[in-house]
Amino acid sequence: MSLLIPIRSLSDTSIDYKKGIHRGNPLGLPGIDHDLKAEHIKFGMLLE
Amino acid sequence: MVMPSFHRALDRDAILRALSSFYGITTGDGDPAGDTLICSALIGSNDFVSTKTILLQSGDSIYESKGATVFNPLTGQITVSPAFSSQVIAGTAFYVLNTAAIAITPILDAITMNQGLVYYGVVTGVPGANQFEIASLAGMGEAKFSTVVPEYQYHAFVLRDASGPGAAPQGESQAVTGYGSVTGTFTANPFSAPVAIGDEILIIHPYLARIMNLYGYPPANGNLAANWNSGVATSGNPGADLVTLGADNVKNKVNSLLVDISGLTVGATITVRLFQLVNGVEREVYSETFVRGTDPDGLWIINGTVGIHEALRVEVHSNNAADDMAIVGYDYMLEAM
Numbered sequence: 001m002s003l004l005i006p007i008r009s010l011s012d013t014s015i016d017y018k019k020g021i022h023r024g025n026p027l028g029l030p031g032i033d034h035d036l037k038a039e040h041i042k043f044g045m046l047l048e
Numbered sequence: 049m050v051m052p053s054f055h056r057a058l059d060r061d062a063i064l065r066a067l068s069s070f071y072g073i074t075t076g077d078g079d080p081a082g083d084t085l086i087c088s089a090l091i092g093s094n095d096f097v098s099t100k101t102i103l104l105q106s107g108d109s110i111y112e113s114k115g116a117t118v119f120n121p122l123t124g125q126i127t128v129s130p131a132f133s134s135q136v137i138a139g140t141a142f143y144v145l146n147t148a149a150i151a152i153t154p155i156l157d158a159i160t161m162n163q164g165l166v167y168y169g170v171v172t173g174v175p176g177a178n179q180f181e182i183a184s185l186a187g188m189g190e191a192k193f194s195t196v197v198p199e200y201q202y203h204a205f206v207l208r209d210a211s212g213p214g215a216a217p218q219g220e221s222q223a224v225t226g227y228g229s230v231t232g233t234f235t236a237n238p239f240s241a242p243v244a245i246g247d248e249i250l251i252i253h254p255y256l257a258r259i260m261n262l263y264g265y266p267p268a269n270g271n272l273a274a275n276w277n278s279g280v281a282t283s284g285n286p287g288a289d290l291v292t293l294g295a296d297n298v299k300n301k302v303n304s305l306l307v308d309i310s311g312l313t314v315g316a317t318i319t320v321r322l323f324q325l326v327n328g329v330e331r332e333v334y335s336e337t338f339v340r341g342t343d344p345d346g347l348w349i350i351n352g353t354v355g356i357h358e359a360l361r362v363e364v365h366s367n368n369a370a371d372d373m374a375i376v377g378y379d380y381m382l383e384a385m
Contacts, residue, residue, distance in 0.1 A: 001352030006338050019337065 069096050070144040075124070077138050082109065083131035085142065090124040097126055099148050105141035108134040113145070167251040168207075169232070171243055179226075179235050180204075180243040185251070186232030193227035193234065193251065198298050201225065203257035204236045210246030217241045224251065258384060265384065271377035276312070276366040283323050283332065287365025291378045296325065299357045299385035302350055307364065308377030309338065310345035316368035320349055325358040333360075340366075355385065 008020035010032045029036035076086035085102065097119035104112050114128035136142075169182035193202045201223040209218035217239035226235030234251070236243075243249070274288035281287045290307065294300040309318050322334035338347060349362075364376055 001350065001354040003334055004336065004347055004349045004351065006336055006343055 068143045068145050072142060074136060074138050074140045078136040080135045081131050082133060082135050084125050084127050085136040087124045093121055095119045097144055101145040101147045102126060102128055103143040103145050107136060107140040165253045165256060169249055171245050171247045171249060175233055178238050179233055182232045182249060187229055190229040191227060193224045196225060200254050202254055203252045204234060205250040205252050206247055207250050208248040210244060265382045267381050269379040271375050273373045273375050275372045276364055277369045277371050281363040283363060285321060285363060287363050290362040290364045290376055293360040293380055294356055294382060296358050301353050301355050301383040301385055303353050303381040303383055305350035305380040307347045307349055308345060309340055309347060311375035312340045312366050312371045313368040314341035316340045316366045316371055319365040321363045323361045
């Protein structure tokens with residue numbers, strides 16, 4: 001048995017983070033935000 | 049040494065006297081319906097005939113036996129019920145057997161109906177809506193089957209519909225809510241078609257009915273127009289009640305619940321809430337928001353089996369004022385436990 005929880009996804013045009021079960025983006029993180037790419041996300045990197 | 053025997057056989061006449069009261073030949077034609085026979089030799093006799101069995105020894109109905117119900121000593125006429133298969137004409141040989149035919153009826157009643165687990169009867173009248181009368185089940189005690197407590201309700205099962213093979217409501221079962229002992233009048237929840245005279249009914253013990261109901265209630269569906277935006281639902285939340293599944297203190301399985309929001313405005317945020325008693329106090333047990341046009345139009349709110357023993361109420365709210373009096377549909381399956 002399960003109760004329905006809405007499925008949500010993030011958009012590159014909105015800052016909304018809606019309640020629900022979130023599904024991934026087939027384009028990966030750059031599909032949500034072009035700046036979210038591997039060379040920008042590195043271990044030890046300090047964001048200021 | 050040979051022991052003397054004190055047993056002695058009854059002679060033939062003694063056996064016949066023990067088995068039968070009278071042997072005679074009819075002297076006049078009985079009723080064409082076969083329910084009377086006339087023997088002038090019985091004129092002036094005492095009534096040793098009524099309640100005994102009449103066995104024919106000749107004629108078209110030879111070897112048939114029927115119970116005598118009335119004896120007329122003025123004419124020598126014997127009335128039997130039910131009737132012989134043909135008219136008993138003059139010259140027919142018959143016995144009056146020393147077996148009480150009428151006594152068979154209560155024995156048959158005990159075997160076939162008054163057992164408590166199931167009562168069988170044929171509908172003899174329809175005195176009102178959702179009512180049917182079974183004369184053979186009268187006199188069992190006023191209000192014997194009258195209860196509104198679902199756990200203890202007998203169920204009326206339509207074994208056979210008199211109007212045709214398998215016609216509604218044959219095969220349907222509904223809870224019995226009332227019983228009038230004087231006439232044998234049952235009141236039951238509505239069938240899909242009214243019970244009619246001649247229908248055969250089984251009145252089934254509640255525990256047996258519960259097992260029978262494991263087969264499941266018919267699927268339920270419907271729709272409702274309400275003030276989904278401006279209204280106030282039973283819980284006090286904005287919106288309106290859509291439907292209530294089950295009942296308090298009744299065990300059920302909810303196998304499926306779907307809500308159809310296709311009639312609401314595209315882009316509206318729809319909130320679906322479920323409420324149920326928890327330890328006697330109503331609580332919100334589910335609350336999720338959906339967007340019309342983004343989420344599926346058919347929301348499978350409950351997917352799979354969950355047991356409930358209290359009423360489960362569904363409330364819906366839309367944040368769009370245009371959705372007042374729009375149509376919201378529902379579809380669910382319940383299964384008794």
